[in-house]
Amino acid sequence: MVKLTPELINQSMQYMNPCRDRELDLRGYKIPQIENMGATLDQFDTIDFSDNDIRKLDGFPRLPRLKCLLLNNNRIVRISENLHESLPNLQSVILTGNNIQELGDLEPLTKLPQLETLSLLTNPVSTKQHYREYVAFRFPSLRLLDFRKIKQKEREAANQLFKSKKGKEMHKEIVRKAKQALPGVTPNAGVTPEMQTMQNATPADIQKIREAIKRATNLHEVERLTRMLQSGQISGEFLNGNHHSTLQSSSVSDGNNGTEAD
Numbered sequence: 493m494v495k496l497t498p499e500l501i502n503q504s505m506q507y508m509n510p511c512r513d514r515e516l517d518l519r520g521y522k523i524p525q526i527e528n529m530g531a532t533l534d535q536f537d538t539i540d541f542s543d544n545d546i547r548k549l550d551g552f553p554r555l556p557r558l559k560c561l562l563l564n565n566n567r568i569v570r571i572s573e574n575l576h577e578s579l580p581n582l583q584s585v586i587l588t589g590n591n592i593q594e595l596g597d598l599e600p601l602t603k604l605p606q607l608e609t610l611s612l613l614t615n616p617v618s619t620k621q622h623y624r625e626y627v628a629f630r631f632p633s634l635r636l637l638d639f640r641k642i643k644q645k646e647r648e649a650a651n652q653l654f655k656s657k658k659g660k661e662m663h664k665e666i667v668r669k670a671k672q673a674l675p676g677v678t679p680n681a682g683v684t685p686e687m688q689t690m691q692n693a694t695p696a697d698i699q700k701i702r703e704a705i706k707r708a709t710n711l712h713e714v715e716r717l718t719r720m721l722q723s724g725q726i727s728g729e730f731l732n733g734n735h736h737s738t739l740q741s742s743s744v745s746d747g748n749n750g751t752e753a754d
Contacts, residue, residue, distance in 0.1 A: 493522045493523075493524055493545060494521040494522055494523055495523070495524075495527075496518070496521075496523045496525070496526060496527050496528055496529075497528055498528050498531035500518075500521070501516070501518070501528060501529070501531040501532060502531060504516060504517055504518055505517040506536070509538060511538075513537035513538050513559065513560070514535060514536050514537050514538070515536060515537065515538040515539070515540060516532060516536045516538070516539045516540065517540050518539065518540060518541050518544070519540050519541070519542045519543050519544075520542070520543040520544070521544060522544055522545050523541070523544040523545065523546060524544075524545045524546065524547070525546060525547070525548065525551060526541070526546060526549070526550065526551035526552065527551045529551065529552050529553055529555065530553045532555065534554075534555045534556065534557045534558070535557070536555075536557065536558060537557060537558065537559045537560060538558075538559065538560040538561075538562065539558065539560075539561055539562070540562040541561065541562060541563050541566065542562050542563065542564040542565055542566075543564065543565045543566075544565075544566050545566065545567055546563065546566040546567065546568055547566075547567045547568060547569060547570070548568065548569070548570045548571070548572065549561075549563065549568050549570070549571045549572060549575065549587075550570075550571075550572030550574075550575065551572075552575070552578035552579055553578060554577070554578050554580075555578060555579055556580055556581055557581070558579050558581065558582060559581055559582060559583045559584065559606075560582070560583060560584040560585075560586075561579075561582065561584070561585050561586065562586045563585070563586060563587050563590065564586060564587075564588045564589050565588070565589040565590075566589070566590050567590065567591055568587060568590040568591060568592060569590075569591045569592060569593065569597075570597065571592075571597065571598070571600040571601060572600060573600050574600075575600050575601070575603070575604065576600070576603035576604050576605070579604070580604075580605065580606070581606050582604050582606060582607060583606045583607060583608050583609065584607075584608065584609040584610075585601065585604075585607065585609070585610050585611075586609075586610075586611045587610070587611060587612050587615060588611045588612070588613045588614060588615075589613070589614045589615075590612075590614075590615050591615065591616065592612060592615040592616065592617045593615075593616045593617055594617060594620070594666070594669050594670045595617060595620055595622075595623065595626050595627075595666045595669075595670070596666045596667050596668075596669055596670020596671070597617065597670050598612075598617065598627070598630070599630075599667075599670065601631070602630050602631060605633070606633070607631065607633060607634060608633060608634060608635045608636065609634070609635065609636045610627070610631070610634055610636070610637055610638075611637075611638050611639060612637075612638060613638050613639075618638065622653070622662065624637060624646070624650075625646075625649065625650040625653055625654070626650070626654070626666065627642075628642050628646055628647045628650035628651075629647075629650040629651055629653070629654040632647075701717055704717050
């Protein structure tokens with residue numbers, strides 16, 4: 493796992509892409525969160541964050557030049573409410589292979605005035621009933637969804653559906669589900685009997701985990717410990733000094749991204 497530092501940003505590959513846009517390549521570093529993006533000096537049209545470990549789409553300063561974000565294969569479950577203030581001219585957001593759960597979780601993206609292209613392929617949200625109709629209804633300027641054009645007839649049918657009595661009820665339900673809980677966070681999900689949930693871990697507990705992360709001998713251990721730190725689900729065995737067996741016995745799978753708080 494690599495922290496996104498100004499040094500990393502400045503050392504990463506920068507080039508003119510086939511669209512003649514200036515692109516910054518931050519692929520595959522296993523970056524856990526977006527930060528320090530002021531170091532780009534707003535010099536890029538496209539930033540590629542594919543193949544990282546990002547859980548929340550946020551952390552941007554104001555970057556009016558940025559038009560395209562590539563975020564394939566991360567762990568994104570949440571989108572910042574204020575993304576439109578930081579990235580007012582964003583036209584394309586590619587979120588293929590993330591963990592966005594509910595239709596209501598897409599709401600922050602509806603505030604992006606220039607958004608024309610959106611991909612949510614292989615996110616749980618893309619399997620929801622009326623997914624395509626809902627996006628066509630809530631994103632009037634969107635032209636491509638999941639690399640397929642939104643046709644005028646499709647948009648008209650979607651508007652008709654969601655402006656009907658039934659559609660208004662569905663819309664209320666979508667909003668309610670998104671507000672019910674943090675997107676993708678299920679309390680205690682994936683915690684085995686060997687794990688004791690400890691909300692409000694003490695500063696001493698947190699320090700123990702941080703020290704263990706520094707001593708960790710492989711990436712697998714680092715990921716497990718980081719997840720424990722972020723979720724507040726700290727095992728009793730870990731606190732007794734036997735964290736290696738806890739990590740091995742934990743059944744929180746690497747792919748089950750929805751169980752983590754971010």
